[in-house]
Amino acid sequence: MAGMDLRPLIQPGGKIVLFVWDGLGGITSGPNGETELQAARTPNADRLAREGVCGRLVPVYPGVTPGSGPGHLGLFGYDPIEYQIGRGALEAAGVGFDLQHGDVAARLNFCTLDAHGRISDRRAGRIPTEESKPVVEKLAREVREVDGVKVFWAPVKEYRALLVLRGEGLGDGVEDTDPQKTGVAPLAPKASDDSAASARTARIAAKVLQKAHACLAGQPKANGVLARGFAMRPHWPTVTERFGVKAAVVAGTPMYRGVAKLVGMEELPACNEVAKDVASVAAAWDKYDYFFLHYKHTDKAGEDGDFKAKVHYIEEADAAIPAIEKLGPDVLIVTADHSTPSAMKAHSWHPVPVLLWAKTVRHDRAERFDEISCITGGLGLMPSEHLMPLALAHAGRLAKFGA
């Protein structure tokens, strides 16, 4: 089933809350052959499952494990295969850098260069954040502008950082400078397309990296940088343009805020404490039609391989449901961007459970909110991308198609 342009059907309607329990899905790996969600006590989600309709979402494509960006884009109604974010732009989102249209962002690795300028370590001894942060701050002080283009540097984590160029006429057709091996010098940034903008950006990036190397000359480990994934902020239609909703994001982690802002959601205060984050939704309740509320800890516990912790955090998220219900949403959805089974200590391709509560649902036989019960759910097994039109429909926001 290909995508559908819903714009001609948009009409005013009720309020929608999308409550994402990051990495929620698991595999049957618990002490009694259950998933984390089956092991958890989730009286509120179970009640919503009984009163609502359930199903399972395929985030990107069968068998494909999504990163956080594609996983969320699907939930927002954007086909993640069609809407791909360049690495640099995603990194900017990840650290909360407010990338403007026209900016060019790149991911940086600090590296170690020998006396001949050849790379001896592509990750600068994997220096910890405490060591790399002062180095980034030094770059930010000393390399601030080249040929009228503003230069921004931001720390990411350990040996990784972000570079952003801001100025007129930039392009992102620029090749990586990381040769992907040691014993050779970093590559010069080279234009990868024929545009004047990319050629200019490659020239400026070369000067920026030259200045950076001069600035880092005295550093013991991080005396060089390698740039990858040059990318601009994509020109995407917003959720308001595509779906007619004024939308807000409440997410304590910069990456999720960043992705939501790429599709036009406005940022509300958030801190990764679920009660406070729900209060942030409540405080702005009258101003928006659609709230994306993100809960991070479930994914973290999955990545850590900690079954018990994941169960605990699922229960914590469940306990936040009544406070959301109290706001009176017309549609309340609980689901995930992808699975993160603690047995795999990583994201996975397994479908994610979804429940949609609304007064207009047709019930099904799913009596509990978990991966296995949801197989019998009325929503079936569908691409994440189909969730947004269903949310709009249950909120009365889509008019009849055809007479």
Place this chain on the structure above:
Amino acid sequence: MAGMDLRPLIQPGGKIVLFVWDGLGGITSGPNGETELQAARTPNADRLAREGVCGRLVPVYPGVTPGSGPGHLGLFGYDPIEYQIGRGALEAAGVGFDLQHGDVAARLNFCTLDAHGRISDRRAGRIPTEESKPVVEKLAREVREVDGVKVFWAPVKEYRALLVLRGEGLGDGVEDTDPQKTGVAPLAPKASDDSAASARTARIAAKVLQKAHACLAGQPKANGVLARGFAMRPHWPTVTERFGVKAAVVAGTPMYRGVAKLVGMEELPACNEVAKDVASVAAAWDKYDYFFLHYKHTDKAGEDGDFKAKVHYIEEADAAIPAIEKLGPDVLIVTADHSTPSAMKAHSWHPVPVLLWAKTVRHDRAERFDEISCITGGLGLMPSEHLMPLALAHAGRLAKFGA
């Protein structure tokens, strides 16, 4: 959900065995209202179903009954609507003729011509293979080359045979010579497109058929030939190119070997005795990532309308499972290319049951391997084409998509 290019995600991983029980699916037609698979005792497949994840595959499109070619292409991850094989090329695959790129193949019917050269029987009295084979051999001896183009003739079955032209600059835009009625002469081969290659091929085919008619002049029944479905070997990307697996086929019947070879699988010894065919997989275990093991007898019994025989052969295939498990595959799949209900004595459009066993599955409530239990399976109802990415994922062969 349109197709997805998985190549950027390919990484090394575990071994996959695809065990195809040809024509496995049935309809509820047994003495107790059961399918052949429900009636069969399949302790091994049932155990794999409990330990794995189940579902159902739609081979081509809902309601569409697949031939053997499309049915298998779907299982190999090729959308059978996009990847269509010309009739001549499929016939070449079916008789194990090793069609080269540049060859043009056509299906032949022997026919009976009257004294005026008009067709009196389009199938030459449906002569049996014993009668047609010597006629084909006579053609192969006497019509071997025309204008520098090599000519090959191969028997197929009864009144059917295969013609292959091999030479420089051939094309397959050539119309059938079968007028589809009696009382008229065979049509002359005519180019169906504007290419020089097709025009040349039509001219050569005309000469070849003229020589064939001269050669067959004395035959009592098969004194003429009609050519249909001129086609070249398609230029398709291989499973190695698309999915990163080195793949082998073990199939005792030429057709299935032929289709597998069109997508780049290498041929291993096979004889349609399942224990020996499994041994053939075992002997090459270290050399390949992906094994397609074909079991024919289930389809044959279905085509014969023999419910009991189909049950028997399902049980025979099931008994071969432990020997495959002993090899230690990371992913073991049991499924079919299409349904062949014995009650219908023919292929059908009904979805086929599938089980996927791997250590990384999420279980479901399917406790038995049969068409009805599989409705509750975690894989849901999906196009056959989605099976390959899921097999790759469960074998750890697909990296994360996006960050």
